[in-house]
Amino acid sequence: MPNPWTGKGNPYTRQEVRDRLKETLAQKKAIIAAGAGTGISAKFIEKGGADLLIIYNSGRFRMSGHGSTAGLMAYGDANAVAMEIGEFEVLPVVEEIPVICGVHGSDPRRRIWHHLLKVKEMGFSGINNFPTHSIVDGHFRQVLEETGMGFEKEVEMVRIADKMDLFSIVYVATAEEARQMAEAGADAIISHVGTTVGGSIGVTGASCSMDEAVVRTNEIVAAAKAVNPDLFFLAHGGPINTPEDVREVLQKADVHGFVGASSLERMGVEESLTNLTREFKKLTVK
16 A cells, blocks of 8 residues: 555555556556656656656756766765655655655665665655666776776665565666666666757767667667566666657667656756746737
8 A cells, every 4th residue: 555654655665666557557658757856846747647756866966957967976965865855855745656766876885775774764665776887887987896886786785675675766778787687676677878868958979879779778678578577667868858759769669668857857847947938028018
């Protein structure tokens, strides 16, 4: 059942979240998960009918006018920010949609098992691995892996979440990472093909093509399915930005839905505020 104290809303059990997503698919609807960095975003994303809300530190940067990649930098305590957004902005205003907490699993200052208990106690209905080192590559990625702050820490976090019966929806960038997360007990795999294009602070040249995104996504899905075919698979990032883009991916890739962060809350605000302000500025005086 939902919240046993209020009879409504978060926290949901792991099985309840899975059942809700299966019901969406049974209705032949795509699963739409949305990142939210503010309470107002969360409130109206829920009204729009999203299936999941994911709270993580990049949402705060994004809605402050900065690029989402700021969430990967040393500009604040990612785990504390996600908990703060959840406790004071999102969980108090959403009514029924499951809310997922972004957790920086490689944070060396935290006992992740202890932090996950706090996430559960706060009333979140699951976890997401963000910030994620899966989207870091090259020399810096090698340094992270060799100094105990690599992707394996995120995998270990999901293993612990599995033991705690916490729903987990995770970002991966390669087939091998997908395999590891599936083996660790993840419930949903998000194929992350890069920072989202478009808008005022989206990437321009640092993105793959749509064809490349589809190929990478299918490789990721196949690797995870080989371990556990009973997972949810979602697409995210890169050139996948608009509903039309998502429609194309749903047709060409073996996915159940889409995770939108910049493409939902940031693009929605950029476009609506710009257009609304222009309408006001068309007004004249006598």
